[in-house]
Amino acid sequence: MASDFGKLGIRPELQKALASYGVKEPTPVQTQAIPLLLAGRDVAAQAQTGTGKTLAFVLPILERLEPKRPFTQALIVTPTRELAVQIAKETERLAAVIDASVLALYGGQDVERQNRKLEQAPAVVVGTPGRLLDHVKRETLSLNGVRMVVVDEADEMLRRGFLEEVETLIALTSEKRQTMLFSATMPQPIRELAERYMRKPEQLRLSGKGKQVTVEEIEQAVVETAEADKTKTLIRLLEHYRPYLAMVFCHSKGRANVLNEALKEANIESDVLHGELSQAKREFVLKRFREAKLQVLVATDIAARGLDIEGVTHVFNYDVPQDAEWYIHRIGRTGRAGESGVAITLATVRDSARIARLESKIGLKLPRRDAEGGLLSSPVAKKAPAKPAGGRKPGASPAANARKRDAGRDRAKRPPGASGPGGKSRGGFGAGAAGAPRRGAPRGKSR
Template identity: 60%
Template sequence: MSTDFISLGIRREIQEYLYKDGITTPTPIQVQAIPVLLAGKDLIAQAQTGTGKTLAFLLPLFEKLQPQKPNVQVVIVTPTRELALQITQVATQLAEPFGAQVLSVYGGQDVERQIAKLKAGVQVVIGTPGRLLDHVRRGTIDLNGATRLVLDEADQMLHMGFIDDVESIIRHTSSKRQIMLFSATMPSKVRALATRYMDKPVDIQIRTQNVTLDEIKQIVIETSEEAKIDALCKLIDEYRPYLAMVFCHTKQRAIMLNEALSQRGYEVDELHGDLSQAKRERVMRRFSEAKLQILVATDIAARGLDIEAVTHVFNFDIPHDVESYIHRIGRTGRAGETGIAVTFVTAAETIYLRMIEQGIRATLEKRKANGQIITRKAQVQPRRGKVTTATVKKATDKKPVHAGVNTRSRRKPKQSEEISSQNKPLRARKPTERGRK
């Protein structure tokens, strides 16, 4: 029997709004979470990114909201500014028919402007831990009346060292609060946080067959540091991605790679912590509008960026832990689409590859830079113990040499738009519409 949003407890007006946006059927996380949250119960939801969890908590939050009251009733805590902005965009659209006010607070914004909006009355606040606590300490935000608290990407907040700040925020909210914790993975410290502050939470786990998303084809390219940039460009030219994300360990390497790809003629830009907030927002807007083909980023962008049209992820630098690998490649293969994730590995980095394969319980397909297959994808393997990296030295960063061409394919048009089969340069045609196939 099919399920719609009304049967989950969402009012008809909101379902009609979702229909207009092309959202007709609830995802599994929405089907399980919405009734629980409407019943007022605490919730622990473990689900991969791209499963629809934002609407899973926003829809019941707005159903319970009292827009006639000017105080902060809902607090949504996220690890990054980018994720706060994305949730704010969705929340602002949902708030319109309710007459509710939504405010995002994060570093890099004008504090006085935020304070002015808070004084005018805001029901929903979405922000990063540091800026939220800054407002609490200034006395410019009162969370005592906040009865609903969302902790989104809780494992990433732990990874970024925000757990103490998160606990402080929890203690400033109402003692009668409802807590909703969403996380792709569930480390022991996150589980312990839930135990301390949540009241008999309902535990939901949305899992795919494998640890990583089944819709993503994962490939490993064995190469040297010197040849890595050429290998990357060769695959970009071969795959002709519609939108691609390329991950580097550090902002210095992201800057270097962005410059190198730009010199070769690719439509590319960079995203890392050294950029001003205005620049970060401008880059993300251009990327989401497909005015860029390639986004070179550090792990600041590995979480929460929900851009369905990302067709390829390239790990220019291999992640040093399983969680980072999962969240990086999770930028593609979203909302039922397929994706390709390519990880470049040098001889000095094979220990990290073994760690990832053991963590996801699978052997990844390995190729040489010339395309020759070394190992085809194997069946899921049992765990063989934990590999540690404490004694492993990082591979030395070397500045590569570059050359290439800029093309794009796998355009994602709306159904009413004809798909061109011609191989055209990226600049030959600027996409103006995007949608699912």
């Protein structure tokens, strides 16, 4: 594997910008995809969420852009508004190095304001299929000069019924385009899309070793509980693990709303994210969560795809996901870019068959834990010793602490003044000045 981005063909100015954001070593998908894309090849890459896919296509695009040309040269199509905003922000901060402009187009924004920005002919446009086609029909967006096209989260496009719009957008771009397709899974309709619109694409598959398809740095477990005790169990888990940032997934908007209110009543700083919120409200909630002003984000699966939020240390499946694909995307909100994380699934007796199917699909027997993180006596899979992630010393992460407990050592408590990922200090979970409220733990309760 290349030791740095320079060996992959990335210019020094972009390397310096990446280093300033703490990105110094390429991930496997970046190592494999970047040289191919810089050579102008079409690429269809299957890679798990959280593996660095965005930089794998953004960096080659920026290397091949001609910023002074007065038309849009690259189009990145995403299934959700949140992902469009996220990719646009990441691209924009790197594009500034080469003086190239970037614009995000998605629903919920003022169309006239977007029109005015499109008059400046941004070099890179990132957007959702519906809003992109809307601008094409209005003749405010021309794709004739687009010679680099990215279809990101292609399987999610399929699930949401956007493939027809995606095909229309691709067909409107230059015949000499380079096409890049990234997807966590490759169902038949996605493979057929690649066959129709890509020229002898390089097929990349980065889905882990052997049959296990979840990220190794994520410690996964099941906590068995009664339906009536789920909320109480979740609160006990939050008190035990004391996460830096946690995401909790529910299968419906109603369940998410009810759980969020229960957590607030327990003095846990939480908020909710689902499809019925306005775009402005969704952006406000995500901003507060990214800034660690919220500790717990209760969400439906709208948040399971594409959101890359630094510092998410724990994921809790309040409801067992419908299938293995959604499980993978949910837990992929933690353990990103080589960091460690913890994913706990709450399961009732009725969930037994679904858990068994899930374990079969991901190739892993999930350990059973109690509500305080301890292993139960039921048989569990043998787990190889985890590697310290991100330069963290063994035992410094929640996952490492759990492994120590499993070995029969004394239960470790996070020391006062502990910091979040990357050494970022915060005033939660026993950190900060005397008298500061502890995020995520019901106030006024002794530990």
